[in-house]
Amino acid sequence: MAGEQRKTGRSARAAYFTRAVSGEYIYNGPLYRPKPGQKLTWRQAMTLRWVMGAAAMGLTVLCGCLPLAGMTRAVYVIAPYMCQFIAGGMLLWAVGKMTGGGDGLREYVFDASVPRLPGRAAAMALFSVLTAIGEGVSLLKLGDGSGNRAAVIVFFAAQLIVFVISLIWRRMERGILWEK
Secondary structure: OOOOOOOOOHHHHHOOEEEOOOOOEEEOOOEEEEOOOOOOOHHHHHHHHHHHHHHHHHHHHHHHHOOOHHHHHOHHHHHHHHHHHHHHHHHHHHHHHHHHHOOOEEHHHHHHHHHHHHHHHHHHHHHHHHHHHHHHHHHHHHOOOOOOHHHHHHHHHHHHHHHHHHHHHHHHHHHOOEEO
16 A cells, blocks of 8 residues: 655646746746735835845844954854854745745745744844854953953944844845744
8 A cells, every 4th residue: 555655846846837838837826925004115125124134144244254263162152153144045045935926925935934934033133142152252251362452342332233133134034924
């Protein structure tokens, strides 16, 4: 008794496409749209996502370029920093997928991006705090190796801004309601 095998990945998505007479494939699956009457329109929400993502990733990259002892010698700073960088990249990747879909997101694009955005934003916030704590411990333990107090101030300010942006992003995503 061989049961019917559940389709996953590309084969599951293929069921939503039919071939037209002209030879091109047409998507016939469900589309997700933000419910009308919300605070933000689709365009405003996408613009905010891109601005917040670019700002958070720019500040994250800036922190990695600063000459701080913890960022070069302490695994307890480098590990959460890399996790923060990866979480930011995953946020931008999901926003890019959403942008390509237009205001009506195909079901597989919706499933791969929208429900995951709040968690990824929370992860970025968490890892920015852990990175800042690690750098604080590093400063206490190793001292300021470069003697550059401005770099230390910029680092902590950037981490604070990334934390705030991530929390705002998470709250925004949880407030947007979607419909099929």
